[in-house]
Amino acid sequence: MLEEKNDNLPTADGNVPNDSNESIQLESVITENEATTAETAEATAENTAETTEEEVVTADVETEHVNQKALNSIDDSNAEESEDETLKDRHHIPMQDYDTLSMEQLVDELLILVANDKVMSVKEHVEEIKKAFLAKYNHFIEEKKEEYHTENPDTTEDFQYHFPLKVKFDQSYSTYRDNKNTHFKSLQTNLKSNLENRLAIVEELKELINPQENIKDTLKHFNELRERWKNAGSIPKDKYNHVWNNYHFHVENFYDYLHLDREARDLDFKHNLEQKQKIVARVEELVNEADVNKAFRELQDLHKIWKEDIGPVSKEHRDAIWNQFSDLTKKMHDKREVLFEKLRGTELENLEKKKEIIAAIEVLATVKVNSHSQWLAQIEKVEALRAAFFAAGKVPSDVNEETWGAFKLAVRNFNSFKNSFYKDIKREQNENLEKKNALVAKAQQLQESTDYTATTPIMKKIQEEWKQIGHVPRKYSDKIWKEFKDACNNYFNKLKEQKDEHNAEEIEAFDKKKSYLETLREYQLTGDHKTDLDAIKLHIETWKNFGKVPFPRRHIEGKFNKILDALFDKLSLSKKDTDLLRFTNRIEGLSENNDTRKIESEKIFLMRKIDEVNNEILQLENNIQFFTNTRNAKKENSIVLEVRKNIAIHKESLDGWKEKLKQLRNLKIE
Known part of the structure; x- marks a missing residue:
């Protein structure tokens, strides 16, 4: 066997190198003699194998095929991280459900991510934030535009809306984009140089297989090449698996086909086996880890260590240790798939919720x-x-x-x-x-x-x-x-x-009226009718000339009227004349105070009284006609005389009421 079975991760085209019967994938990096030697060794081993062993190999191939998907998943991720080491930290930033955040929260998250110097580790986060923000922003602007045209249906001006939060977002995203471009320019330069360096190391590894060289010098040179390889830096991800597979092929080739010190080689094999066993033990623990994503991230790191830092083990342990590691990897991958299925189930539940919400909005419309x-x-x-x-x-x-x-x-x-x-x-x-x-x-x-x-x-x-x-x-x-x-x-x-x-x-x-009122209280009539009447009229005129008083103090007018009533009672005037004088004084006071409500009330009262008196007179006159049409009409009896007397009294009263109404109608209210 030329290389440890599946010790390496899948190649860039998705194929996993198996044992010697799949070594043709490496033809581009091995010499023809090396391939021939390898095929001869493998043929010898196959000729001595039993039929049952062939069946075991077939079963192993099938198992490897089942594990292929799990290995590819890890390999692709590690290849990407190999190209850009800043991606190693990307998993430490939790991926949020950015669709649930508001535009303000999205901008705040973007500012935090842009401040991260590892540009590529935040790439997926930034793009998700951009997608969520622009979706919300475009929806928001559409609504504002509709409101604008609703409020201004006849406008010819273009709709414009200044949204400071969008400016803040654009500035942050522009900073991120500039940082990313700068990072890519630097990365591309380094990748090309590192790739050339690693290919040169592989070529030097080929040349180490030289039986004429001193073994100690060869081993020293080999160790130098391994150290140079560790420090060679990142290479393009599409070259990653191919270059690493070639490197490990020649490392194993060096161990297997050079006449090294067996004791030193065995010690190295033993050390490598112990390291790989520790990794297997750790993966067994990770299979039971509750946090599946965290466990899977660590599994990726363990695969990288297995592949990049630990050398080969002896042939007798290569298949067993790799198959154990591969099977555990598949278990971890299956757990992750279950988690993804659960997430997909949650997404379907979210879809139903959103459909119900959309339906509710459609009803409201x-x-x-x-x-x-x-x-x-x-x-x-x-x-x-x-x-x-x-x-x-x-x-x-x-x-x-x-x-x-x-x-x-x-x-x-x-x-x-x-x-x-x-x-x-x-x-x-x-x-x-x-x-x-x-x-x-x-x-x-x-x-x-x-x-x-x-x-x-x-x-x-x-x-x-x-x-x-x-x-x-x-x-x-x-x-x-x-x-x-x-x-x-x-x-x-x-x-x-x-x-x-x-x-x-x-x-x-x-x-003035208050002072005059005190003087008037002491006034005494002389006894001469004309003199006293003129004096009372003069008092009335003087009182009027003082003018109106404040509304809350109009009670003083009542006091003045009481004094006048007492003076009128002492005068030898007819009842009619006295009544008219009192009425005239009272309504003139109402007129001075612009008391229209009381004046109108007084007018209604007078008109009602006039109607009442007219009706009384009419009734009395009807009664007289009744008596004058009888047999004793020539002789008016006492009843008729009394009726005539009442008619005269009512007519005199009617004249008084009419005179008062006339005065009231002649009033000039300011």
Whole structure:
């Protein structure tokens, strides 16, 4: 046997070198004589083998075929790490489900990864973050674009949206890309040089098989070549297996076909066997490790040590130790496959969740609501469903794009449905804006008016109309409200200043009336009717000339009227004249205080009294006609005389009520 069976990992084309009957794969690196020698040795061994041994070999080949997938998986990864040593640390960074993170979280994760100096160890992470971020960002921009065109249906301007988080993402990703390009340039230069160096070492190994050279010098040279090999550096991954297989072939060839010191060789074989047995023992422990991914990563490292750091063992142990290692590798690979199947099952569960979420959004895109508050509730539901969609986790890669597309379509349809409602709202708000602009113009026109009696009711009416008008577009709301409020405040502040001036005058009038009231309490009539009547009228006129008093202090008017009533009672006037004087004084007081409510109430009272008296007179006149049509009509009895007397009294009362109503209607209220 020319090489230890499957001691090396698979070649780049996926074939695993077996024992001598597969050594033809190495023809490109062995001389024709070496191949012939090897084939002769193998033929001799095969001729002495029993049929049962051939069956064992066949079984071994089948076992190796079963293990092929597990070995390829590890070999491909190690070949990649061989090309770029920064990949050795990639497994220490946990791969997250980046689809479940928000855009802010994705950018934060990207910043952390970009700060890592091992560019290639974060490559897969960065690309996953980029994919997740751009998907969310594009969806976000589509929604903003729809909102923009909904709010500005007639615009001819291109949609633009500044998103600082996207700028931050682009800057971080650009830094990562620059670092990666720099890394690749340096890597390519080194790979080519290292490959040439390793091929040269292989060529020197071939030349060591020289029986004429001193064995000690040959062994020393061999050890130097092995040390140079360990320090030769990374090579391209597509050359990795081929170069390593050739190297190990010639190392084993050196051990097997040179006449080395058997004792030294056996010691080396024994040491190598012990090291490989330790690896096998460790792999047996890893098979029971709970963390399958961690165990598999360590298995990759053990394969690399087996292949790169430990030399061959004796022929009698080569098959056994390798098969043991290979079988354990397959067990680890099977456990990993079970884990992957479980993950795929989880992805299928996530797919079902996302389908349910999409279906729920599609339903919401058909539920018609007719108020802003109801739409806010619908929007809140969709936002919750969106958050659930992003938190649901990964789905199988073959349906990922399809699922994402269905989700975007469902959200877009909901937004279109929602926007159709808000287009109507927008139209209504624009109509409200026109109405409010008209009120603003009217308020600004009246704000400098000094005709407070006429303007104040108009300004109050304008304010009431403003309250009845609905919302306007948000971008105009603050501006138009400020304009309206400033115009109203300007007018009512001036009105307040004018009232404050009047209040000062009213307080002064109250003080004068209060002092005059004390003087009037001591007034005594002279007994002369005309003189006393003129004096009372003068008191009334003087009182009126003092002016109005503050509203809370109008009780002083009642005190003045009580004094007048006492004076009128002492005058020798008719009841009618006294009553008219009192009424005139009272309604003039109401007029001065602009007490329109009491004046209107008084007017209604007088009109009712006039109706009542008219009805009484009519009834009495009907009664007289009844008595005058009887036999004794020529002689009016006492009843008829009494009726006539009552009619005269009612007519006199009617004149008084009419006179009061006439005075009331002639009042000029300010």
